[in-house]
Amino acid sequence: MSAPRADLLALDADTLAALANRGLVKRAARELEAGAGPSVALGADGEVSAAFPDGSRTALPAGVPLDAGRCSCPAPGVCRHLVGLVLAYQAQARAAGPTTPAKTAETTAPTEATEATAVPPEASPEAAQLPWSPAEFDDAALLAAFGRPALAAARRAWERGVRATVQRMDAEHPAPSVELPSCTVRFPVPHSLNFALSGATSARHGELVTLAAWAFRAADEEGTPSGAARTVGGGRPSRRTTAAGGDPLAAVAALAEELLRTGTARTGPVLQARLARAEAALASASAHWPAAAAAELRAQLAAYEARDTRYDPDLVAELLAELLARHRAADRTLALGSGESAVTQLRRTRLVALGCRVAGGSGPERCTELYLAQPDAGIALVLRKRWTVVEGQAGTGAELAGRRLLGHSVRALAGSNLVSESISRSAGRAVTVERGRIASTSVTPLGDAWASLPAPLLLSDAAARLRALGGRPPRLVRPRIEAENAHVLAVAEVGPLGYDPARQRLEATVRDAAGTAVLVSAEHDVLCPGRIDALAAALESGTVSHVSGLLRQAAGRPLLDPLAVRTDAGLVHPDLAAEGEPHPFDALPPVAADPLTEALTAARTALAELARTGLDTALPHRLAPASAHLRRTGLRTAAALLDALAAAPSPSRWADAAFHLLTALDLHREEAERP
Numbered sequence: 233m234s235a236p237r238a239d240l241l242a243l244d245a246d247t248l249a250a251l252a253n254r255g256l257v258k259r260a261a262r263e264l265e266a267g268a269g270p271s272v273a274l275g276a277d278g279e280v281s282a283a284f285p286d287g288s289r290t291a292l293p294a295g296v297p298l299d300a301g302r303c304s305c306p307a308p309g310v311c312r313h314l315v316g317l318v319l320a321y322q323a324q325a326r327a328a329g330p331t332t333p334a335k336t337a338e339t340t341a342p343t344e345a346t347e348a349t350a351v352p353p354e355a356s357p358e359a360a361q362l363p364w365s366p367a368e369f370d371d372a373a374l375l376a377a378f379g380r381p382a383l384a385a386a387r388r389a390w391e392r393g394v395r396a397t398v399q400r401m402d403a404e405h406p407a408p409s410v411e412l413p414s415c416t417v418r419f420p421v422p423h424s425l426n427f428a429l430s431g432a433t434s435a436r437h438g439e440l441v442t443l444a445a446w447a448f449r450a451a452d453e454e455g456t457p458s459g460a461a462r463t464v465g466g467g468r469p470s471r472r473t474t475a476a477g478g479d480p481l482a483a484v485a486a487l488a489e490e491l492l493r494t495g496t497a498r499t500g501p502v503l504q505a506r507l508a509r510a511e512a513a514l515a516s517a518s519a520h521w522p523a524a525a526a527a528e529l530r531a532q533l534a535a536y537e538a539r540d541t542r543y544d545p546d547l548v549a550e551l552l553a554e555l556l557a558r559h560r561a562a563d564r565t566l567a568l569g570s571g572e573s574a575v576t577q578l579r580r581t582r583l584v585a586l587g588c589r590v591a592g593g594s595g596p597e598r599c600t601e602l603y604l605a606q607p608d609a610g611i612a613l614v615l616r617k618r619w620t621v622v623e624g625q626a627g628t629g630a631e632l633a634g635r636r637l638l639g640h641s642v643r644a645l646a647g648s649n650l651v652s653e654s655i656s657r658s659a660g661r662a663v664t665v666e667r668g669r670i671a672s673t674s675v676t677p678l679g680d681a682w683a684s685l686p687a688p689l690l691l692s693d694a695a696a697r698l699r700a701l702g703g704r705p706p707r708l709v710r711p712r713i714e715a716e717n718a719h720v721l722a723v724a725e726v727g728p729l730g731y732d733p734a735r736q737r738l739e740a741t742v743r744d745a746a747g748t749a750v751l752v753s754a755e756h757d758v759l760c761p762g763r764i765d766a767l768a769a770a771l772e773s774g775t776v777s778h779v780s781g782l783l784r785q786a787a788g789r790p791l792l793d794p795l796a797v798r799t800d801a802g803l804v805h806p807d808l809a810a811e812g813e814p815h816p817f818d819a820l821p822p823v824a825a826d827p828l829t830e831a832l833t834a835a836r837t838a839l840a841e842l843a844r845t846g847l848d849t850a851l852p853h854r855l856a857p858a859s860a861h862l863r864r865t866g867l868r869t870a871a872a873l874l875d876a877l878a879a880a881p882s883p884s885r886w887a888d889a890a891f892h893l894l895t896a897l898d899l900h901r902e903e904a905e906r907p
Contacts, residue, residue: 237280239424240318241325247420250429251298252310260316269320282317290317297426363401366408366419367449377425378438386442390465396447400458410444417444480513484526485559488552489883495846496548499533519568521712524660525554540595549840553890557708581652584681586718586780587795588646590629590807592759596620598627600642603718603795605689612715615663629760633808638665640675647803648675660712682720682778691719693746694790706895720780721792726771731817738764740771750790762809775800831865832897834858839890847881
């Protein structure tokens with residue numbers, strides 16, 4: 233025998249009235265009370281059939297809505313016989329099992345019978361009220377219930393974004409519901425799509441119920457509280473939005489356009505506050521990558537206002553372009569980073585230090601960045617700590633090396649193995665340590681840990697690694713992974729080194745195990761006065777086995793910005809070295825000019841200057857030299873984009889030119905060797 237039809241037993245008078253009309257429900261209830269109701273039977277396949285005294289025959293198969301039932305009477309749609317079938321089946325079920333305190337057709341007056349609520353006899357009232365969510369309906373169930381056209385229509389609406397207020401079950405709301413702009417969708421029958429109510433015509437019912445199910449899915453994923461209005465959709469069913477329901481990426485893109493019109497040099501406290509709010513909205517919406525870009529942009533604008541040396545106009549232009557590019561990106565999951573967890577708690581994990589980088593500006597703030605390899609995952613992480621130096625302290629790397637972090641000095645952590653039970657990492661792979669649990673982190677000497685790192689953390693062929701990275705999306709829209717280019721290079725040979733006094737840069741050529749020539753390049757920094765001399769001494773020791781650093785390609789060859797050097801004498805941290813006796817260097821020969829890089833760089837600088845002064849005051853002649861340079865070099869498309877911007881300055885045209893130039897700079901591969 234088939235199991236009882238729980239969906240029919242859960243239908244109350246209000247739901248029946250919504251599926252048919254209240255008059256039909258009253259009439260069917262009166263007939264049932266007067267003994268003129270049908271005889272019902274439950275088939276083995278779950279179909280309920282009914283025979284009425286007037287000769288009508290009605291059947292309601294399992295898994296179909298009420299309007300899909302069959303009746304021999306000539307009335308179209310849901311007739312009184314189909315309603316009578318449901319009421320008669322509920323009465324038969326009550327007679328066969330325990331009754332509930334709910335009002336029934338037998339215990340109420342005819343005029344009140346429409347308010348009857350039947351509860352499955354096999355379930356207690358408490359069981360009938362167990363919370364559930366329409367998010368349980370996957371797309372396959374929605375497709376089976378409503379068909380492909382309904383889902384296609386819902387998908388189009390979802391991609392445009394839908395305003396929705398989700399209401400979960402509670403004491404005041406016995407049925408979950410979603411308020412959409414056009415109607416309210418209710419799910420009065422648990423775990424059933426067939427009896428969902430939308431109040432819409434049949435042509436749109438499936439579309440709206442599908443949107444409501446997706447809204448519940450997104451709300452459950454995000455932990456959205458009941459009654460909170462959200463704009464859902466705009467790319468995928470679980471795309472996150474701000475508490476106000478707007479698109480946070482569109483908001484920050486609009487703010488970037490405003491900055492371009494007025495000029496970043498004219499920012500003030502009001503605009504800084506708006507940018508901070510936009511950053512918070514992005515973070516709240518789990519849009520990790522644009523949130524990080526907005527935070528970096530805000531820091532740059534603050535540095536400009538404070539006349540801090542950390543201000544970089546080219547970087548400001550790149551950040552503005554990045555925010556606009558992520559807003560335009562077709563793949564919002566990639567551009568936003570919403571597919572990443574905001575914070576991932578790591579289990580008991582061993583981390584291998586790769587070295588330390590010291591950064592800061594002209595103010596009292598300093599920052600140490602400890603690069604850590606996670607061998608089990610094959611990725612690199614960053615443990616960042618900000619310090620404030622007091623008057624009288626220089627705040628150099630050598631001074632910061634003795635500061636305490638996790639109960640150990642920065643120098644000790646920069647050359648150690650960490651085993652921790654209390655570390656978590658962000659979507660951008662920044663590491664944090666839970667307060668109060670520092671004791672659960674042990675620190676031991678590094679030993680030979682670098683030699684046992686897995687690829688690609690340990691590189692034996694730098695060129696192959698760069699080729700493998702060549703298929704990545706453009707930098708403006710790809711994930712903002714801070715340590716994605718941190719590696720340890722196994723060194724087979726160290727060539728001669730030289731120093732460029734004009735650029736205050738040390739360069740040395742090393743060869744990896746595959747014979748690839750890698751340029752190790754480090755620039756002087758007032759915060760790291762011993763960097764150049766310590767690096768030169770380590771490279772000239774004759775016992776270098778590994779160099780850790782940040783790998784990239786420049787002028788057609790691999791370039792490593794060093795973090796640490798391993799020699800037979802131990803690990804050398806250039807950024808943490810104290811200033812010593814100047815090291816004698818051979819002068820580097822002149823660098824051959826790269827016309828493509830020069831032209832692209834000059835055009836980028838011109839765009840950065842426009843961003844600083846503002847497009848509203850832009851003059852066409854400011855772009856003319858850069859455009860002419862591009863055209864002479866053969867970069868006609870880039871030149872045309874600058875010409876279009878000069879003819880009619882606008883944020884959209886500035887963005888078009890910036891996307892093209894910055895991507896061209898990233899992709900440029902000039903096969904040129906230093907003579």
